[in-house]
Amino acid sequence: MSQTVPPAGLALHVALRGMAGGAVLLLAVLAGVILGETPLPWATVHAALANNLWGAGLPVDAIDQGIIWSYRVPRTLVAAACGAGLALAGVVLQALVRNALADPYLLGVSAGASTGAVAVTILGIGAGAIGISGGAFLGAALAFGLVAALARAAGGGPAQMVLAGIAGSQLFNALTSFFIAKSANAEQARGIIFWLLGNLSGVRWPDVTLAVPVAIIGLCVCLWHMRALDAFTFGADAASSLGIAVRRVQIVLIGAVTLMTATMVSLVGSIGFVGLVIPHAARLLVGPRHGRLLPAAALAGAVFLIAADVASRMLIPGQVVPIGVVTALVGAPGFALILIRGRGRT
Amino acid sequence: MRIATYNLGWASGGRPIVEGITLEVKSGETLGLIGPNGSGKSTLLRLLAGIAPRPQGHVTLEGEDLRRMKRRDIARRIAFVEQQADTAEALRVRDAVALGRTPWLSPLAPFGAADAAICAKALAHVGMAQMADRSWSTLSGGERQRVHIARALAQRPQVMLLDEPTNHLDIHHQLALLRLISDLPVTVVIALHDLNQAMGCDRLAVMEGGRLAAIGPPAEVLTQTRLGRIFRVGGRALHDPTDGATQFRFHCLEDPL
Numbered sequence: 001m002s003q004t005v006p007p008a009g010l011a012l013h014v015a016l017r018g019m020a021g022g023a024v025l026l027l028a029v030l031a032g033v034i035l036g037e038t039p040l041p042w043a044t045v046h047a048a049l050a051n052n053l054w055g056a057g058l059p060v061d062a063i064d065q066g067i068i069w070s071y072r073v074p075r076t077l078v079a080a081a082c083g084a085g086l087a088l089a090g091v092v093l094q095a096l097v098r099n100a101l102a103d104p105y106l107l108g109v110s111a112g113a114s115t116g117a118v119a120v121t122i123l124g125i126g127a128g129a130i131g132i133s134g135g136a137f138l139g140a141a142l143a144f145g146l147v148a149a150l151a152r153a154a155g156g157g158p159a160q161m162v163l164a165g166i167a168g169s170q171l172f173n174a175l176t177s178f179f180i181a182k183s184a185n186a187e188q189a190r191g192i193i194f195w196l197l198g199n200l201s202g203v204r205w206p207d208v209t210l211a212v213p214v215a216i217i218g219l220c221v222c223l224w225h226m227r228a229l230d231a232f233t234f235g236a237d238a239a240s241s242l243g244i245a246v247r248r249v250q251i252v253l254i255g256a257v258t259l260m261t262a263t264m265v266s267l268v269g270s271i272g273f274v275g276l277v278i279p280h281a282a283r284l285l286v287g288p289r290h291g292r293l294l295p296a297a298a299l300a301g302a303v304f305l306i307a308a309d310v311a312s313r314m315l316i317p318g319q320v321v322p323i324g325v326v327t328a329l330v331g332a333p334g335f336a337l338i339l340i341r342g343r344g345r346t
Numbered sequence: 347m348r349i350a351t352y353n354l355g356w357a358s359g360g361r362p363i364v365e366g367i368t369l370e371v372k373s374g375e376t377l378g379l380i381g382p383n384g385s386g387k388s389t390l391l392r393l394l395a396g397i398a399p400r401p402q403g404h405v406t407l408e409g410e411d412l413r414r415m416k417r418r419d420i421a422r423r424i425a426f427v428e429q430q431a432d433t434a435e436a437l438r439v440r441d442a443v444a445l446g447r448t449p450w451l452s453p454l455a456p457f458g459a460a461d462a463a464i465c466a467k468a469l470a471h472v473g474m475a476q477m478a479d480r481s482w483s484t485l486s487g488g489e490r491q492r493v494h495i496a497r498a499l500a501q502r503p504q505v506m507l508l509d510e511p512t513n514h515l516d517i518h519h520q521l522a523l524l525r526l527i528s529d530l531p532v533t534v535v536i537a538l539h540d541l542n543q544a545m546g547c548d549r550l551a552v553m554e555g556g557r558l559a560a561i562g563p564p565a566e567v568l569t570q571t572r573l574g575r576i577f578r579v580g581g582r583a584l585h586d587p588t589d590g591a592t593q594f595r596f597h598c599l600e601d602p603l
């Protein structure tokens with residue numbers, strides 16, 4: 001924004017960057033489809049994709065085609081959407097709360113979404129009317145509301161928000177466990193606990209049609225407010241005196257964060273560290289301004305979660321490691337590195 | 347641009363912090379805001395900027411009630427430099443100044459060459475042009491303060507509200523800032539601690555316990571009785587024969603004269 005690029009040059013700049021980002025994402029998705037427990041040759045993948053996308057009619061083994069089109073493609077696309085959504089949620093929360101530790105996981109939003117989803121699944125509360133995603137959204141919104149109210153009562157600073165978030169996470173995780181202990185049979189409980197750790201095994205095409213639009217809408221809403229997010233750099237009062245309608249922007253952006261988090265959690269369980277580590281990594285690469293940070297974080301989150309999903313399938317042969325375990329195994333040391341490298345910068 | 351208040355006040359938890367402020371600052375005038383610590387200067391400035399929640403009374407800009415105006419329209423007219431506003435972001439100086447353009451930009455009218463020129467000029471005004479690429483965390487307190495002022499200048503406001511902007515500044519930059527402010531064709535309300543610097547304002551408003559104790563030309567406002575009663579100091583007026591200016595020499599009231 002502060003480079004003196006004429007408008008036409010700026011548009012070209014943005015278009016070129018967008019295309020480069022799109023190419024990286026496409027490559028990552030293809031890698032996600034090719035790699036797996038049994039890596040499939042490119043010719044098979046190409047044939048399966050061509051047959052399904054534009055009816056090419058190429059000869060390909062029906063089982064391979066089924067694995068690729070009904071299983072790996074949706075799974076990879078949902079991983080990309082989840083990674084992007086969670087990373088965006090982290091960027092927005094860090095800007096609004098003005099705390100480097102803010103992310104949907106630490107602020108209790110993911111825990112609330114899990115509780116909501118579990119309540120719908122096993123207690124059947126409103127199952128028909130709102131569905132699992134709706135339950136997750138209500139749970140996430142309730143958790144964020146409680147956390148924000150607690151932070152406000154405690155004095156309302158950035159540190160209070162994270163402390164309140166920790167309390168909120170604990171509360172909602174406890175509620176989830178309580179629901180499971182009270183109402184789930186052993187089989188259900190095993191499934192839910194596996195899902196809670198993050199699991200993309202059950203993902204099919206209908207999930208893609210939910211996750212991808214939510215991620216794209218989330219990205220658009222955030223990008224529309226990129227200047228407002230920049231204006232929060234020096235706090236909400238400074239944003240207000242720069243002409244930002246603080247209350248309205250907070251509501252819209254928190255709404256977007258809640259929607260993205262709840263959708264992703266309801267589809268794949270609660271995956272930590274993406275919303276925390278990816279925004280920081282993206283900041284190191286492209287700086288703190290949101291016009292570049294938001295797309296960079298979305299792309300990095302998408303690629304990271306595709307990679308984590310591939311790793312979760314390949315790490316132990318014949319067994320799927322929960323993706324949340326993979327993101328934590330990579331994310332925790334990654335975060336430590338960022339903390340050390342960021343010393344003096346932040 | 348004329349900014350006026352009528353019976354302006356603000357309370358916290360039922361306790362009045364500022365109350366009954368009625369004043370008017372004429373277009374182009376510089377009003378100095380003085381008063382002891384905790385007398386309500388910062389709160390009054392936040393009220394004038396329209397960012398204090400649930401204000402009592404009214405603030406008007408050219409007769410228009412601030413509460414009826416959009417935030418964006420207010421920000422195009424009023425710039426506010428807070429007493430302390432800091433960030434942990436590794437943001438560059440030029441990006442901090444560019445924030446001042448926020449109320450003039452939209453998704454359809456992005457930051458362009460004209461905005462860049464305005465920001466460069468604002469940075470030059472505060473003597474920070476050569477530091478445009480420095481990271482915020484590497485700046486000293488005084489340099490940060492000057493960046494905030496450049497950010498406010500980049501807002502191209504008609505009213506500037508400054509909360510003790512000379513704090514942290516070395517003597518050269520204090521004087522340079524005060525001259526810059528008096529040269530700008532904008533209305534200024536500036537909270538100041540240094541009463542001798544306050545003598546350079548067109549008028550002074552004295553705050554005491556959240557109320558307006560006096561308002562008027564510096565020489566009329568800063569009387570011996572007021573200095574003693576409100577600031578709890580004695581002051582001897584010294585005259586500089588080269589330009590006839592008055593400066594005070596202060597002493598504690600307990601001290602022997």
Ligand SMILES: Nc1ncnc2c1ncn2[C@@H]1O[C@H](COP(=O)(O)OP(=O)(O)O)[C@@H](O)[C@H]1O
Pocket residue numbers: 358363381382383384385386387388389390
């Ligand atoms: N947000 C607030 N909540 C409660 N009290 C406040 C708040 N802001 C300021 N005060 C109190 O109001 C009084 C005036 O503060 P302030 O306007 O900052 O004074 P000044 O700037 O003149 O030093 C102080 O006693 C301060 O403690």
Ligand SMILES: [Mg+2]
Pocket residue numbers: 387388389429509
């Ligand atoms: Mg103050």
